[in-house]
Structure formats: C-alpha cells, structure tokens
Amino acid sequence: MVNSCTGKMGHATAEAVVRAGLQLVPLSFTGASEAVAVGNVGVAGIPVELIAPEERQAAMERVKAQYPGLVLIDFTLPSVVNDNVEFYAHNGVPFVVGTTGGDREKLLADAQSAGCYAVIAPQMGKQVVAFQAAMEILAQNFPGAFSGYKLEVTESHQRQKADTSGTAKAIVSSFGKLGTPIQEADIEKVRDAPTQMDRMGVPEEHLGGHAFHTYRLTSPDGDVEFVFQHNVCGRTIYAEGTVDAALFLAKKVSQKSEKRIFDMIDVLREGSMR
Numbered sequence: 029m030v031n032s033c034t035g036k037m038g039h040a041t042a043e044a045v046v047r048a049g050l051q052l053v054p055l056s057f058t059g060a061s062e063a064v065a066v067g068n069v070g071v072a073g074i075p076v077e078l079i080a081p082e083e084r085q086a087a088m089e090r091v092k093a094q095y096p097g098l099v100l101i102d103f104t105l106p107s108v109v110n111d112n113v114e115f116y117a118h119n120g121v122p123f124v125v126g127t128t129g130g131d132r133e134k135l136l137a138d139a140q141s142a143g144c145y146a147v148i149a150p151q152m153g154k155q156v157v158a159f160q161a162a163m164e165i166l167a168q169n170f171p172g173a174f175s176g177y178k179l180e181v182t183e184s185h186q187r188q189k190a191d192t193s194g195t196a197k198a199i200v201s202s203f204g205k206l207g208t209p210i211q212e213a214d215i216e217k218v219r220d221a222p223t224q225m226d227r228m229g230v231p232e233e234h235l236g237g238h239a240f241h242t243y244r245l246t247s248p249d250g251d252v253e254f255v256f257q258h259n260v261c262g263r264t265i266y267a268e269g270t271v272d273a274a275l276f277l278a279k280k281v282s283q284k285s286e287k288r289i290f291d292m293i294d295v296l297r298e299g300s301m302r
C-alpha cells in the first residue's frame with residue numbers, strides 16, 4: 029500500500045509495485061485537499077481510492093483484514109511523516125518510510141517502541157545507497173582522514189522540495205567523522221531554475237524532478253581538491269529501490285527476524301537490491 033499515490037514519489041513507487049508483479053492495495057492515504065477534490069487516482073490503469081486523514085483508521089482495519097502480507101510505503105511530507113509513523117506503529121503494520129525530514133529521532137523511537145518491522149531511509153536508489161555506505165565505511169576506517177579540509181555541499185532539487193536533502197544530511201554525517209564537520213544550515217539548497225540549469229547542469233526537462241548533489245573537499249593550502257557527485261534525473265531509481273525494500277521487509281516479517289528496524293544499507297548488504 030503506497031501513501032500517497034497522489035504525490036510524485038508515491039505515484040512512481042505504486043507504478044513500480046505494479047511493474048514488479050506485486051499486488052497494489054487499491055487504497056492510498058492522502059492529504060485532505062486531494063481526497064476531497066478527487067475520489068481516486070489511476071496507477072497503471074488501477075483506480076486507487078484516496079483516503080482522507082479522518083477516514084484512515086477505518087480504512088486501515090479494512091486493509092489489514094483483506095491483505096495479510098501487507099507492507100505500507102510512505103512518501104508523504106516532512107510535516108506529516110511523524111504522525112503517519114505513529115499511526116502505522118499504533119496499527120502494528122510493517123512499513124517503509126522514504127519520506128525525509130520531520131523529527132527523525134522520534135520517528136525511529138516510535139517504530140522501535142511499537143516493535144514494528146520497518147525500513148527507514150532518506151535514499152532508496154541502489155547506487156546512491158552504495159555511495160552512502162562507502163562514505164560511512166571510509167569514515168569508520170579512516171576517521172579524521174580529511175581533518176583541516178574545507179567541505180562545501182550543494183544540493184539541487186525541484187522547486188517544491190521544502191526540506192534540506194536527507195541524503196546530503198546523512199553523507200555530511202560521515203564527512204563529520206572524516207574530520208570535516210559542517211552544520212545542516214551550511215548545506216547550500218538550490219531551488220531556482222536558472223541556477224539549476226546554468227550552474228548545476230540540470231536538464232530543463234528534469235527541473236520538476238531531479239536530485240543533484242556535489243560534495244567538494246579542499247585542502248587548507250588549496251592544492252588538493254576532491255569532488256564527489258551524484259546527479260539523478262527522474263524518480264525511477266528510488267521507486268525501484270523502494271520495491272526492493274518492501275520485498276526485503278516482507279521476508280524479514282516471514283522469518284520473524286529479531287532485528288526489526290532497518291535502513292537501505294541493510295537492504296543493500298543482504299543483496300536484496302535488484
């Protein structure tokens with residue numbers, strides 16, 4: 029079940045669920061505005077009923093009864109992700125959260141204290157997850173290797189993205205261990221089209237859906253520079269990775285795994301990404 033199929037990521041993920049030959053639950057929680065305005069949304073020809081927040085408990089009971097192998101997927105908004113996770117946890121359902129932002133500590137604590145199975149990660153794209161893992165391995169093995177260097181981070185996303193990239197925040201945390209700590213506020217957020225096209229090289233057709241990240245490390249004397257970059261156009265890479273996460277989680281539930289909370293590095297490590 030994908031919440032919310034009205035959003036850009038939710039819709040792309042629901043399509044990937046269908047492409048993978050899985051059963052898409054034809055219901056989707058959404059924000060009040062969409063549910064009032066539209067009764068359903070089409071996903072690969074399947075009409076998916078939109079459920080407003082005040083209807084979601086009744087709908088959840090229906091879904092739990094009808095779909096025993098249920099895995100929920102959340103791509104909503106930073107402003108509602110904590111409330112959604114509390115709700116999933118309260119209902120004891122396994123869930124994948126790709127939504128960024130919100131209070132991450134609380135989100136994790138709520139999932140943990142309810143004993144839920146969950147995959148929670150700001151980045152679902154296999155190769156970007158591998159890069160994220162590589163930076164963390166570097167940090168664990170060579171702490172302080174870049175001490176004294178200056179770190180500059182720039183991320184560009186579609187204009188509507190309100191929060192700072194969750195991926196950039198995760199990778200900045202590894203850079204901190206490598207000796208170049210910076211704050212979230214130091215991450216440059218680019219959201220305007222001229223800068224995105226002229227400076228970042230975002231193709232015009234992807235202004236509405238892209239994620240370009242650059243991490244630049246410069247030595248104190250300016251003689252040495254490292255630049256790491258991952259530039260993604262569109263949403264397929266995340267949608268496919270999310271399906272991998274849902275399948276991984278279903279397996280963990282059926283195995284009655286003792287470990288219940290996972291991130292995408294766990295999914296990648298187990299060889300569960302196609």
Ligand SMILES: NC(=O)C1=CN([C@@H]2O[C@H](COP(=O)(O)OP(=O)(O)OC[C@H]3O[C@@H](n4cnc5c(N)ncnc54)[C@H](OP(=O)(O)O)[C@@H]3O)[C@@H](O)[C@H]2O)C=CC1
Pocket residue numbers: 031032033034035036037038057058059060061062063081103104105106108112125126127128129149150151152153188266
């Ligand atoms: N982990 C990853 O790999 C990736 C994560 N993301 C993250 O996913 C999130 C969504 O991004 P995107 O799809 O671009 O955003 P959109 O704005 O396109 O979609 C957000 C959706 O959430 C819906 N919504 C709002 N309130 C609720 C609610 N209470 N319950 C259920 N649904 C609700 C909105 O519906 P309405 O219009 O009615 O308000 C809207 O359809 C962001 O946090 C983004 O950073 C994005 C890409 C990859």
Ligand SMILES: O=C(O)C1=N[C@H](C(=O)O)C[C@H](O)C1
Pocket residue numbers: 128150151185186189192193194195196238239
């Ligand atoms: O909102 C997006 O689009 C994305 N959000 C995630 C993030 O904040 O890191 C992943 C990717 O950057 C796309």
